[in-house]
Amino acid sequence: MPTIIVIPSRMKATRLPNKPMADIHGEPMIVHCWRQAMAAEAGRVVVATDTQEIADAIKSSGGEAVITREDHMSGSDRVFEAVSKIDPDINADIVVNLQGDLPTLEPRLVTECIAPLSDPATHIATIAAEIKVEEERNAPHIVKVVGTPQGMAAPSTLRALYFTRAPAPHGDGPMYHHIGIYAYRRTALERFVSLRPSPLEQREKLEQLRALEDGMRIDVGIVDTVPLGVDTPADLERAREILSP
Numbered sequence: 001m002p003t004i005i006v007i008p009s010r011m012k013a014t015r016l017p018n019k020p021m022a023d024i025h026g027e028p029m030i031v032h033c034w035r036q037a038m039a040a041e042a043g044r045v046v047v048a049t050d051t052q053e054i055a056d057a058i059k060s061s062g063g064e065a066v067i068t069r070e071d072h073m074s075g076s077d078r079v080f081e082a083v084s085k086i087d088p089d090i091n092a093d094i095v096v097n098l099q100g101d102l103p104t105l106e107p108r109l110v111t112e113c114i115a116p117l118s119d120p121a122t123h124i125a126t127i128a129a130e131i132k133v134e135e136e137r138n139a140p141h142i143v144k145v146v147g148t149p150q151g152m153a154a155p156s157t158l159r160a161l162y163f164t165r166a167p168a169p170h171g172d173g174p175m176y177h178h179i180g181i182y183a184y185r186r187t188a189l190e191r192f193v194s195l196r197p198s199p200l201e202q203r204e205k206l207e208q209l210r211a212l213e214d215g216m217r218i219d220v221g222i223v224d225t226v227p228l229g230v231d232t233p234a235d236l237e238r239a240r241e242i243l244s245p
Contacts, residue, residue, distance in 0.1 A: 003043030003114065003183075004092040006082050007033055008068075008075035009100035011051050015232050020054050020100055022230070024240055028057045029230060032103035032243065038063070040110035043092070047100070048082035074207055075099070076182075080193045083186070095189050097182045104242045105227040114183045116157055116219035123188035123216040126208070128158070128176040129226045136177065140165040143178040143206060147220055160218040163206050177226055182208070188216060 009030050013019040020030040030047060037045045047058045047065040050072075055065035066085055072078040079097045094117060096110060109127060116125035128145045136142045146169050147158025162168070163178055184192065191214075198213040200206075211218060230239050 001094045001114075001117065002092045003094040003096060004083055004087060005037050005040070005043050005045045005096040005098055005110065006079040007037060007045070007047045007098050007100045008078040008082075009033075009047055009049045009051075009054050010070075010078075011054070013231070016230065016236060019230065020049075020051075021057065022236055024103055024236075024243055025245060027061070028054075029103050029236075029239070030054055030100050031057055031061050031063075033098070033100050033105065034058055034061065034063045036103070036105040036107055037098055037110060040107035042096070042110045042114060043094070046082060046086055048078050050078075076189070076207065077193050080189055083189070090186060093186055095184045095186055097184070099180055099229065101230045102181075102227045103230065103239050106225060109179070109181065109223060109225070109227065112221050112223050113181045116221050117183055117185065119219065121217060122219045123185055124192075124208075124211055124218045125183040125221065126160075126178065126218060127181060127221045127223045128178045129223050131175045131177050137167045137175050143180070144168050145176050145178040145220055147176070150219070156222045158220040158222065160208075160212065160220050162212065163204070163208050165204060165206070176220070176222065178220070179223070179226060180229075192216070 009020045021028045048068050050070040058065040066082050068078050068081045083095050113127045116122050146162040147160045150157045198210040201209040
């Protein structure tokens with residue numbers, strides 16, 4: 001399926017100012033993210049930003065960037081504007097929304113995120129990993145996905161029923177840490193960004209609940225690793241260690 005991978009990126013992070021341009025061994029973090037996306041070899045890769053400095057950094061590294069509006073409320077809105085600009089004839093059927101703060105992302109996670117869309121009934125695909133650390137089960141910054149296994153046909157895939165910051169589901173059994181990478185059918189992305197923020201989305205501060213509340217189907221591929229998201233100076237130092245030559 002023809003695919004565009006879009007990395008939305010802006011400068012307005014509060015815990016780590018100018019985060020996309022944070023230096024990691026001589027290159028901005030956003031360039032590392034772009035390189036990992038390119039290494040996935042899953043489709044065209046474009047950085048969508050409202051900042052010329054970010055666009056210039058990507059272009060000087062040989063990548064593709066597009067300038068988008070400053071007033072977007074979410075990364076999904078920025079991604080939709082970007083694909084509307086760069087692919088107006090809708091040649092790509094699949095759009096991946098890949099976070100710009102995952103410099104240590106394993107490229108295979110991009111293709112594993114896209115894989116659930118092989119089922120034509122699936123609107124949106126994403127990934128999750130089993131929680132192994134007990135403290136993370138109760139941590140509100142660890143988003144959990146509650147889903148039902150898809151049986152023998154797709155044993156490593158869940159159909160999402162809910163996403164929450166609470167420890168769920170209750171009782172014995174695994175919990176899954178949701179990883180915020182999404183693969184949309186082009187029509188599903190257009191539908192999603194046309195919707196108003198939903199009640200549960202606003203309560204949990206989780207954008208994907210808008211899709212579920214509208215009746216969209218989200219399938220979740222189970223993976224064996226969680227990429228490091230860089231949100232703080234300590235995260236940045238850890239990323240530098242992981243990516244040390």
